[in-house]
Amino acid sequence: MFDIQLNSIPEAQAAEVLIYDRLGSGPDQISAKAFREQLESLGEVSEIRVRIHSAGGSIPEGLAIYNTLKEFGNRIPVDVFIDGVAASMASVIAMAGRTITMPASAQMMIHKPSFPQVSGGAQALRKHADDLDKWDSDLLDIYSSRSRLGREEISQMMDKETWMNGVQAFHWGFATHTTQTEVLAPVASLDNFKNVPENLKQVSGANEKDDTLTVQAETNTPEPTSEILKARAEVYGAENAVAWIGLTEAECQSKWIEAQAESVKQAQAESEELRKTVKELQAKIDEMEATAQALQLGAAEGVSTQGPPKIDGPKTLKDLVKIG
Incomplete structure (x- = not known):
């Protein structure tokens, strides 16, 4: 499902974007062309709210949608809400948000780009590999x-196909906010992925073609009272505080490790300088010992080590001739 509509809010008009299907140019898929055309048809809006529940899809289409949202984000706020799953390229689109909000039970997945079905000769396959390397760098x-x-840590997470809930995504910086636990809605098939959490396997594919049940469930949900909203706000604040505490502890530990590493580095430098000084002193001692040995040898043989004995007598050829 893909839909963009205007929602009236006090003193502003916000566009709400639903990305609830696979990304691609085929039937029932979300194409970058249709996405951009619908956004531009809205005219002037004050804000764009993107709601995501998608297993991802085409890399080129996903990157184009990401770039479109970044472009609009240069003019107006673009905020992303992950309602259930943001997997593969859907997680890339989420990164376009000024804010990225995930319920604690929502799931985000990042992995290396791939071609599920590739055919052709050696040259074509090499081109596919080159394309994947470039896209891998772009996603990083x-x-x-x-x-x-860091890039290396993220690359390792992509290698392993990493799934993370809202609190984990917030802790690692893939989300800016996390909220209370929600029940996950069905998502399009996740069969192409290898490390899908068990709770997602149970809802994956359920009602994949039936939007009526989902709409009906939303229709029958009563509007929250002011007391419920207040309680939710307190829960949001508590969960965010817990996540921030975890982050602060990790940052403090990281700072302590950095300080210890710097101390070790400084000690190593001082030790190297000391070894250099000792080496220079040892060379001087060796030189002095060699000189002392030479003096002792000269004394034993009755010969000065200061040079040949001085001989009084003629010093020039003229003097020698006179002597002769």
Whole structure:
């Protein structure tokens, strides 16, 4: 499902974007072309809210949608809400948000780009491999621009196909906010992935073609009272505080490790300087011992080590001739 509509909010008009299906150019898929055309048809809006529940899909289409949202984000706020699953390229699109909000039970998945079905000769396969290497670098750039982790750590997570819930995503910097636990809604098939959490396997594919049940469930949900909203706000704050405490502890530990590493590095430098000084002193001692030995040898043989004995007598050829 893909839909963009205007929602009236006080003193502003916000566009709400639903990305609830696979990304691609085929039937029932979300194409970058249709996505951009619908956004541009809205005219002037004050904010774009993107709601994601998707297993991902086409790499080129996903990157184009990401770039479109980044472009609009240069003019107006773009906020992302992950309602259930943001897997593969859907997680890349999420990174376009000024804010990225995930319930604690929502799931995000990052992995290496791949071609599920590839055919052709050696040259064609080499081109596919080159394309994958380039896309891999592009995705690393996007993830590392938001995450607190380094490129190498993110690359290792992508190698393993890493799933993370809202609190984990917040802790690692893939989300900016996490909220209360929600029941996951069905998502399109996740059969192409290898490390899908058990709770997602149970809902994957259920009602994949039936939007009526989901709409009906939303229709029958009563509006929350002010007391419920207040309680939810307190829960949001508590969960965010817990996540921030975990982050602060990790940062403190990291700072302590950095300080210890710097102390070791300084001690190593001082030790190296000391070894150099000792080596120079040892060379001087060796030189002095050699000189002392030479003096002792000269004394034993009755010969000065200061040079040949001085001989008084003629010093020039003229003097020698006179002597002769």
